[in-house]
Amino acid sequence: MDERLEIATPKRTKEIINKYGFSFKKSLGQNFLIDSNILNKIVEAAELTPENGALEIGPGIGALTERLAQEAGAVTAVEIDRRLIPILKEVLEPYPHAKVRHDDVLKVDLHQLFREDFSEVEKVSVVANLPYYVTTPIVMKLLEERLPLDNIVVMIQKEVAQRMAAPPGGKDYGSLSIAVQYYCVPELICIVPKTVFIPQPNVESAVIRLKLRDRPAVEVEDEAYFFELMQSCFVQRRKTIANNLRSRYFEGGDRTQLEQLLAEAGIEPSRRGETLSLQEYATLSSVFLRAGIR
Numbered sequence: 255m256d257e258r259l260e261i262a263t264p265k266r267t268k269e270i271i272n273k274y275g276f277s278f279k280k281s282l283g284q285n286f287l288i289d290s291n292i293l294n295k296i297v298e299a300a301e302l303t304p305e306n307g308a309l310e311i312g313p314g315i316g317a318l319t320e321r322l323a324q325e326a327g328a329v330t331a332v333e334i335d336r337r338l339i340p341i342l343k344e345v346l347e348p349y350p351h352a353k354v355r356h357d358d359v360l361k362v363d364l365h366q367l368f369r370e371d372f373s374e375v376e377k378v379s380v381v382a383n384l385p386y387y388v389t390t391p392i393v394m395k396l397l398e399e400r401l402p403l404d405n406i407v408v409m410i411q412k413e414v415a416q417r418m419a420a421p422p423g424g425k426d427y428g429s430l431s432i433a434v435q436y437y438c439v440p441e442l443i444c445i446v447p448k449t450v451f452i453p454q455p456n457v458e459s460a461v462i463r464l465k466l467r468d469r470p471a472v473e474v475e476d477e478a479y480f481f482e483l484m485q486s487c488f489v490q491r492r493k494t495i496a497n498n499l500r501s502r503y504f505e506g507g508d509r510t511q512l513e514q515l516l517a518e519a520g521i522e523p524s525r526r527g528e529t530l531s532l533q534e535y536a537t538l539s540s541v542f543l544r545a546g547i548r
């Protein structure tokens with residue numbers, strides 16, 4: 255790579271920041287990457303080719319965008335902070351196939367963006383060092399909108415990555431694990447220390463790859479119902495599944511019916527929400543739905 259162009263070094267990042275008089279906004283989760291080894295790991299995990307596209311969320315001053323532009327055939331970076339747009343335009347000038355959009359990723363119509371920017375590429379990856387204050391809403395938007403994505407490779411807070419990748423049975427497993435694993439196969443790529451960012455965040459980070467499944471991990475009749483029932487089982491984590499379900503669906507009502515439905519689903523009432531697999535939640539929601547429980 256041309257050293258002159260590499261943004262992700264402490265020296266070059268400080269030069270760019272000073273040149274434009276840029277000041278970091280904590281409220282926008284602005285922690286810029288200054289370590290090219292970590293960038294390599296992120297980019298390698300996305301398995302980009304010139305036939306593929308990359309969507310970046312929050313390009314900052316373009317450290318990762320530049321690397322994506324060197325690997326992918328089309329790159330779009332969505333940045334909320336207007337002050338960064340002229341910087342990005344300048345640093346990305348050598349890469350005409352890298353486009354910058356000034357927008358809030360949570361508000362933008364991503365299907366339209368895909369039609370406009372990625373109609374010529376075979377597959378699209380989301381690759382990003384996400385702003386930590388909105389990690390979960392961003393990832394859930396990408397998944398729930400069912401975008402034609404191949405994979406999502408993101409740097410996020412370590413604890414959130416561990417929860418997304420957690421198998422049933424442990425303290426990290428919860429509604430986020432289930433929601434993510436319903437759509438994807440997660441894989442933790444690496445843990446990242448605070449020292450590779452300017453300014454340093456308060457928490458450790460991790461890179462996670464979410465490989466999109468061709469179809470969801472389990473078949474459910476009504477997705478909204480499945481997710482609501484599953485979430486109700488984690489409302490009070492220390493309570494049994496029977497207690498949580500009773501509070502949500504049988505307040506003051508028929509206890510024996512709850513026991514019958516759990517027996518029909520093959521689930522012991524004394525189990526806790528964190529021990530149930532996706533398949534068990536799918537079975538349980540189908541048994542409840544067919545019994546007309548709302």
Ligand code: SAM
Nearest residue numbers: 285286287312313314333334335358359383385
């Ligand atoms: N990609 C750069 C890097 O790795 O050095 C910057 C990453 S920084 C952790 C997060 C970036 O996301 C910031 O540039 C911030 O302004 C931007 N951002 C925050 N909220 C956003 C939103 N809702 N939509 C788009 N960008 C956002």
